[in-house]
């Protein structure tokens with residue numbers, strides 16, 4: 005049995021798109037599940053739009069998601085000699101030919117076919133056939149190279165996601181495989197690469213489904229073994245339209261910056277288009293164990309920000325405090341604040357009320373920066389009647405042992421002394437010290453605050 009080899013082949017023309025991240029995840033999981041190999045290939049033949057910056061962003065995003073690859077990154081632009089050699093082979097075998105049609109001629113053919121309600125396919129004027137006289141080669145026109153697509157018969161494959169698909173060769177024309185500038189087109193380079201890299205399973209977005217018949221014909225012309233193809237349906241936004249930049253975040257990086265945990269995005273992406281029973285929460289290890297290429301959805305998945313938040317909240321809540329501290333640090337530093345050794349415990353105290361690291365960072369900043377209680381909360385909770393109690397509390401807190409037990413005892417003394425109940429004191433203290441009346445238990449919050457900061461905030465209003 006041949007070893008499973010999968011790949012992800014992003015074009016470096018922007019950030020790692022969520023759709024690409026999802027097919028990368030499926031390809032990775034399937035390779036890991038099968039004890040195979042996962043390859044990263046950078047499809048940079050669109051020279052005008054490809055950038056190193058984009059390559060870097062893609063590599064960072066893959067690493068952040070934990071999608072480690074066994075080979076690559078392989079850059080297509082470093083393989084031009086190989087594509088040239090394969091094109092020469094096809095030309096020698098009469099399976100590819102030079103086409104000198106100018107863009108104007110091609111436009112005219114297209115328009116004429118459209119006018120006759122025909123599919124605007126290439127008219128084959130430069131396609132050599134036995135007994136056919138080709139036009140004279142014009143001066144000054146750089147030719148493209150076209151693949152001599154079969155004119156008869158069907159292309160059929162059993163799609164790993166969609167099931168059997170059949171396209172008649174009359175529906176497709178002679179594809180340009182090398183542009184006039186000598187650079188191969190996507191549909192050709194992808195075949196040579198998948199062949200050379202011994203790829204066995206191709207998972208990709210279904211925007212490529214129309215390309216697959218051409219690719220299969222080229223594989224066959226080269227005598228190369230066919231990989232299996234699986235086309236995952238598009239991801240729709242909550243308005244039912246294809247997820248796009250105009251409608252919100254579409255890149256892995258944007259979610260990292262918005263305070264999502266990598267395992268949450270991975271979990272959510274896996275579930276978006278694949279299922280394992282009723283499971284909603286699973287680790288990367290479980291995805292690898294369960295992902296055998298089945299149970300992939302045939303119909304488009306809808307991006308659900310609320311569900312992603314729920315998944316993220318789960319992972320924030322269950323994350324180790326020290327790790328959370330590390331993850332939240334850049335968000336806190338971005339506010340111009342310095343952190344210290346209290347950070348992990350602060351994360352531990354607040355993590356079960358935070359859906360994202362951004363929310364956690366907001367809580368954390370109450371300990372390292374300033375707080376600004378809302379005027380209406382001050383009016384509601386910091387009443388004239390409570391001010392003498394706050395003075396007593398300040399006094400007790402200035403000399404008690406500064407830990408949770410010491411602070412709890414000091415608070416209890418003040419409550420007894422003034423004959424009031426905990427909420428009457430806790431609410432104004434929370435508003436003054438944390439800037440809001442909704443916090444975890446007061447003694448725990450105060451113990452993680454600095455004594456001088458608490459005393460100063462208690463008399464700040």
Ligand code: GLU
Pocket residue numbers: 012013014015024047194207208212
């Ligand atoms: N470069 C293509 C893309 O980013 C890859 C398609 C494929 O996986 O074959 O869409």
